[in-house]
Amino acid sequence: MGTPHSSRVLILTGDTGEGHHAAARAIARDLKRNHPTVAVQIRDGLKDMGLIVNALVRGGCLMQLQSSATNAAYGLLYEGLRRNRPLRSLAYSIAHTTGVEPLKRVITASGADLVVSTHPVVSVGLGYLRRHGRLSIPTATVLLDLGGLLFWVQPGVDLNVVMHRNIVQEVQRLAPCARCREARPIVDPVFYTPLDVNSARSAIGVNGDSPMVLVSGGGWGAGDLSGAIETALAETSATVICVAGRNERVRGGLRRAFRGRPRVRILGFTMHMHKLMAAADVIVHSTGGITCLEALVRGCPLITYGSPPGHAREYCQALAAAGLSRHASSKADLALALQETLTLPRPATPLFEDLPTPGQIIGELLCGQQAFTPVPISGERRPSAHCEEGLEAVS
Structure with a gap:
């Protein structure tokens, strides 16, 4: 292992949602901030695994956006992989x-x-290479989700960096020969910079006195965004801003559906989510991932609703089980959650200063402060009871 001044770090992501890319960029910035001379490269590791893997994984995820039938089919496929050992082995x-x-x-x-993964399928490949002695350098996975741990945590990967202490125990059970470290949420530093509500609302052009509901479907604009907007309009007097990500079809459909509704604003992908979350009284989000971590850091109350079946729904349920959000499984649930949330004072912004950043933890490898010897692990892992039913706090 070289010194930090001569080291190279390869960060591998995957194009199945903006969160994987955002995490890779954040890790790269963090590493460069702590070790300015380290060379950092970001690549689409999913694409690097070849046409077949990329097409199967990305195509499967895109099923969520095509129709209700393909959405349901993706959910069945995901549950099959999660619960059926032979299918998962295949x-x-x-x-x-x-x-x-x-x-x-x-x-x-x-x-x-050093190789760092922000995508579970890439970690499948890294774990295999390490277990079979075909990769001599350390590897790390930065887990972006609280759910889907059976896929994120791969035996052979040396280090698992997690965003919340509630999953440490389960990660250690799934990969007992690897290190597991808790880090502060891996989001852009602007989310850690204080911004008061009035300044944020002034910046985005929203009346400072009326409530504001932010609706988000992640980078792909997935989930029941229309239902979330309709419920917010019917049950509150709030201004509703919806972020439809890079999905032009969804954004165009929402703009047509809510044309002439002065309380609704439809946006595409934006780099101003830190301002929107500072301005909002609550965010209604469908897909989990980095957006939920951003809301947690910003101190913006989070309601998950309209999640497509599969890993997003599992993550949203895990967030609720950990007490980090409210999960609404129907419009009626969402209406109640919105009404109750908007009557409560905004919670204090949580503090994460005592936790290292993912870049600091990864940097310890470059400094030689952590040594890893991966041990081949045979057999298939099964999710524990609290992985299936909720998350158990680590004492």
């Missing part, structure tokens, strides 16, 4: 057979001293 076998060799070539060509 999926991993495809990833190992077709994706490991091209991934290994990319890592070798990069000259990296």
Whole structure:
């Protein structure tokens, strides 16, 4: 392992949602801030695993956006992979057979001293390479979700960096030979910069006296955004701002559906979520991921609603089980959650100063402060009871 001044870090992400890319960029900035001379490269590791893996994984995720039928089909596929060991083994076998060799070539060509993954399928490949002695450099996974741990946590990966202490115990159970470290949420530093409500509302052009509801479907504009907007309009007097991400079809449909409704504003992808969350009294979000971490850091009350079946729904339920959000499974639930949330004072912004950043933890590898010897792990892991039914706090 080289010194921090001569090290190279390869960060591998995947194009199945903006959160994976946002986390990769945040880790890169954090590493450069702590170790300015370290060379950091970001690549689409899912694409690097080859056409078959990329097409299967990305195509499966895109099923959520096509129709209610394909959305339901994706949910059944996800549940099958989560609960059925032979099906999961088959999926991993495809990833190992077709994706490991091209991934290994990319890592070798990069000259990296450390590889970091922000995508569970990439971690499948990294874990395989480490378990079989085909990759001599340390690897780390930065887990962006509180759910789907059976896929995120791969034996062979040296270090798992998690965003909340409630999942530490389960991660350690799934990968007992790896280190697990809790980090402060991996979001853009602007979310940690204080911004009062009045200044935020002035910046985005919203009346400072009326309530504001922010609706989000993540980078892909997934979930029941229309239902969330309709419920907010019917049950509150709030201004409703909806962020539809990069999904032009969804954004166009929402603009047509709510044309002439002065309390509604429809946006596409934006780099101003830190201002929107500071201005909002509550955010209604569908897909989990980085947006939920951003809301947690900003101290913006979070309601999850309209999540497509699969990993997003599992994550949203895990957030609620950890007491970090309210989960609404219907419009009636959402209406009640909005009414109750808007009557409460905004909670104090949580503090994370005592926690290291993911970049600081990863930097410890470059400084030689952590040593890892991955041990091959045989057999199949099963989710524990609290992984299936909720999250158990770590004492």
